[in-house]
Amino acid sequence: MPEHRESWEIKAQKCRDILSASLKQEWLLPHDKLPSPDELDVSGFIKKSNALSDDELKITESSATELITRMRTGELTALATVTAFLKRAHIGHQLLNFATEFLTQEALARAAELDKIFLSTGKLVGPLHGLPISLKEHIGLKDRITNATYVALIDNITTDDALLVRLLKTAGAIPIVRTNGPQSLMHVDCHNPIYGATLNPYHRRLTPGGSSGGEGASIGFRCAVMGVGTDIGGSVRVPAGFCGVYGLRTTALRNPYKGVVLPGQGQESIRCVISPLANSIEDINLFQSAVLDQEPWEEETSLTPLPWRTVGPYKPQDIRVGIMWDDGLTRPHPPVRRALQHAAGRLQEAGVDVVDWEPYAHDLGMDMITDLYFPDAAQTQLELLHAGGEPIEPLTTNSFSWARPEAITVRENWDLNVRRDTYREEYHRLMKERGVDFILCPVNVGVATELGKGRNIPYTAIWNILDQPAVSIPTGLKLDPEIDMVEPDYTCRSAAEEYEYKRYVPELFANAPIGLQVVGKHYRDEETVMAAALIASLVQVQSD
C-alpha cells in the first residue's frame, strides 16, 4: 500500500523540492561533518569547520560598509563576496533550516556581471554594489512562488519583484537566499508546515524569533550581509534581538512595501513595514539611504516623500534616554533587566542624560492593536488555511485568538482608528514634555524563546500601534544561568505575565544573546538609527 499523504503535503513538497534543487550540493557539508544535534550553540561552528577559506571567513564577517570599501578599490570582487556568503549560507541552512529557496545561479551571474561593469568602468553600480542579501520569503520575486507560508498560495507565482527588491538590485545588491517565517507570519517563532522550523544559531532549542525568523538566523549566522524582513508587531526586531543582530522598524510609509505578499492587503489601520536587519548599524543606515535616495514614492505614491536624512553622529551629551524597565504588563526576565541595568550604567558613565521612562497606557495600546490585527476575526487567514488544508498550528490559533470573536464593522474600525491616533498623540506629547528623545527598553520579555513557546509581544507591538521607529541592538551580553536567576517571590499581574514568568528556567536559555530596543519619535527614523549607533557603541561588551 502506498504511503498516504494529505494533498496539502503534496503541494508543500513542491516547495521543498524547489528548495532542495536550489542547493549547490558541493557546498553542503557531509552529515558526519555537521555538529551533533546536541550541540546547541553553532554560532562558532563555521570557523571550526574549515569549510570556508580564511578569505571567505573574513568576507562573511565583514560589514556591508567594509565590503563596499574593499570593492571600491577593486581589492574584492562581487563574485568572491557572493560566493563566500552563499557557501556560508548553505552550511547555515544545514544547521538552522532557515532558507526557503537559494538564488545561487542568478546571484553568481549577477555578481560576475557587476565585476565586469566595475572592470570596464572603474565604478560601482550603486551604494550596495555586490552585497549579498537575504529576503524574507513573502517579499515577492519575479516568476517565483511566493507563498507567505500558506499552502493555498503555492500556486501564486509573483509576476514582478517587490519594489524594494527592485530598488535594492538597482543599488547593486544581490539577493542570494529567501528565508523562512512562521505560519500566518504572526508568531514570534519560525515554524510552518511547508518548511518546518528554523532554529536559533546561538541555541538550537530556541527559536530565532519571528516572523522574520529566517532573517534572524540568516543575519545572526552571517549567511548574508544584510537581510530584509517585515514588521507589524515586532517581526524584524524580535528575530534581530533573539539572534544578536540589529533590526530596524521604520515609521510606516517610509520604505516601499509594494509587492509584499500578505493576506489582508488594504488593511491600513496598522501598517506592516519592510525593513532591514544587519550586523552593523552603519549598514542599516546604508540600506535606508540606498533605498530612499531612489525616491520610491514616485512609484508607490502612498509613501511619504521623505528622503533619508543625514543626522548626527550623536555625542553622549546630545541625547536624553528614558529607560523603560517594565511596561506595566509583563516584567522582563532577569537577563533583560540585567542588560538594562548594564546599559543605564554605561550610558550614565559616558555622560548621557538617563532618566526612567514611565510607560503610558500600554494595556490600552495592546488592546487596540490586537483588535486591529485581525478585524475580520482572521477570516482572511482562516479561509486560506482551509483552502490549503494544512494543519493549523497552536501558535497560529494563539495569534488569531487576539481578534474579537466576530468581524468588527467598518464603524468599529473607525472608532479604533480615532483611539489609536489619540494614543499616538498623547505618547508623543509625553515624550516631548519629559524631554525624552529616545526610549531604551526590552525587545521582548526575555531572550530567544523555546521553540513553539513565544506568545506575547508587548515590548515590540506597542511601537507598532504607536507607529514609532525602533531598532533592536545587540548588547554582546549573553544569558548566564548563574547570574540571571529566577525571582522567587514575584507576584504576577496577569495570566499572560504568569505564563512568561513560569516559562523562565534559566538553564534552558544559557548563552542566548540579550538584545535591547532603542525607540524614537514618529518619523524620526534617522535620529533613532543614529541614537542606536551611539547607544550600541557605549553599551556593547565584547562577545566571546
Place this chain on the structure above:
Amino acid sequence: MPEHRESWEIKAQKCRDILSASLKQEWLLPHDKLPSPDELDVSGFIKKSNALSDDELKITESSATELITRMRTGELTALATVTAFLKRAHIGHQLLNFATEFLTQEALARAAELDKIFLSTGKLVGPLHGLPISLKEHIGLKDRITNATYVALIDNITTDDALLVRLLKTAGAIPIVRTNGPQSLMHVDCHNPIYGATLNPYHRRLTPGGSSGGEGASIGFRCAVMGVGTDIGGSVRVPAGFCGVYGLRTTALRNPYKGVVLPGQGQESIRCVISPLANSIEDINLFQSAVLDQEPWEEETSLTPLPWRTVGPYKPQDIRVGIMWDDGLTRPHPPVRRALQHAAGRLQEAGVDVVDWEPYAHDLGMDMITDLYFPDAAQTQLELLHAGGEPIEPLTTNSFSWARPEAITVRENWDLNVRRDTYREEYHRLMKERGVDFILCPVNVGVATELGKGRNIPYTAIWNILDQPAVSIPTGLKLDPEIDMVEPDYTCRSAAEEYEYKRYVPELFANAPIGLQVVGKHYRDEETVMAAALIASLVQVQSD
C-alpha cells in the same frame, strides 16, 4: 391655540438666536436700503450702498498680503481692518445669509490687543497679524456649539479650538464669522434646516456651492480676507469656483484637521482636508506657510512632517499643462468649454507647453469614491438625522444614494483601498509618462448651480480619490447667454450627464463667474499653488 413647532425647530431656533444675537445691529442696513430680491447680482452692491467708507472699501478689497504690508508699516491697524470686514460681512449676511455666527466682540477685542502689541513692540505677532478670517461652521471653536448642520449636534459644545484655528490665531489671524454649509456637508449646495440657504453673491438664484458654501459667499463678497473650508469631494473648490475666488485642496495629511466636527471620524480611506479660500493666490501661499511653519505634526502626529516649501515663481516655459476638456463622464457646459479654450489660447501665446490631457478611468475612480464616502451605508449620518428629527433634504438623499445599500465589510473596504492605491499609482505614472506637470480642467460641469440642483461632482471628487492637490482659480470670465448657447445635437452618455445637460438653460446663469481648476501631482502642493499663480495671471481677464 399655540403655534405647533416640531421639537427639532425649537432646537434649531437656539442656533438661529445665537446668530441673531451675534449681529451688531448698527452695522445692518435697514430693509429699505437693501436691494430688492429681484436684484440677483449683488457683488457690486457694497460700493453702491455707501455703507462703507472709502477706507473701509479699500481695506476690504485688498489682499491679505497687501493688508499685512500696510500693517507692518503702522499705516493700518488691526482694529480698522477687522471693523471694515465685519461691517461688510454684516451686509453680506443680509444679502446672502452666509453666516451661522458672528464673532464680533472677541474679534474686536483681539484686534485692539494686537494693535497694542504692535504699538509697544513695533512688530507684528505673526505672518497673519490682524487678518480677519471666516471659518466653516464645523471647524470647532472653544466653548461654542459646533453642529456641522445636524440638529442632534446642537448640544455639542466644542471644548477647544480646532488645531488649525489655534495655529491661525497664533499667526495673528482673527476669526470674525462662522459660515454655513449644506445638510450633511455633502452637497455642492448650501442649504440646511437650521440656517436655511446661502446665496451666490453674483446671482442670488444660484448656490454659492458647497459644502463650504458659506465660505464661498464670504470670500466672494469679501466678508473676510481669507476663509477656511473643508474638502472631501470638492467642498472648497466648488464654492471657490462658483463664487469667483481661489480655493485650495491640499494633499491629505498636510494641514491639521484635528478638531473638525464631522460624523464618521476615523474613516481614513478618503480623507477630508481643511484648506483655504482667498481672493489672491499669494494669500493661499501665505496661509499655507503660516500654518505649516508651525509644525502641526508635533501635535497631530498623523500629519506628514513636511514644511511648506518655497518653489517658483514659474515662468511659462517651466511647465507643461495638460488640458482636460472632458472627463469622459459629463461634458462641461458651454461656458466652461469656452473658458478652457480661452485659457489654452492664453497659455500657448505666453509660451506654456500645452497638450491635451486624456482622462484615465474616471468612471472607476468615481465608483470607488462613491463607495467610500458612506461605507456604512450612511448609517452614521442617518442616525444623527433621526436623532435630530429634522427633515432629510432631497440633496442629502441624493448623496446618501451614492452608497451601496448595505454597509460594506472591513474586507470590502480593504479591497477598495487596494484598488484606490493602484489607481493613484497609475494616474501618477501617466502624468510622468506624458510629461504633464499640471492638469487644467473644469471645477464643475458648469457655473454655479440653481439652488437645490447640484448633484454631481466628477470634476472635483476625482482628485480626492487620487489625493492630488488642486486649486480653483477665477478666470474673470462670466457666463454670457449670447455666447454660451446650448449644443442642440449633443447625445448624452449617461443619465447623470443627461441631467446636467438638460438643466443648462443659459439665461438662468447670466453673469455667473467661470472658474477653472489647476491640478498637480500627489504631495506637490506648493508646485500646484505656484502653477495656479502663473496660470491665473496669464488666463485672467479683467472682470467688469
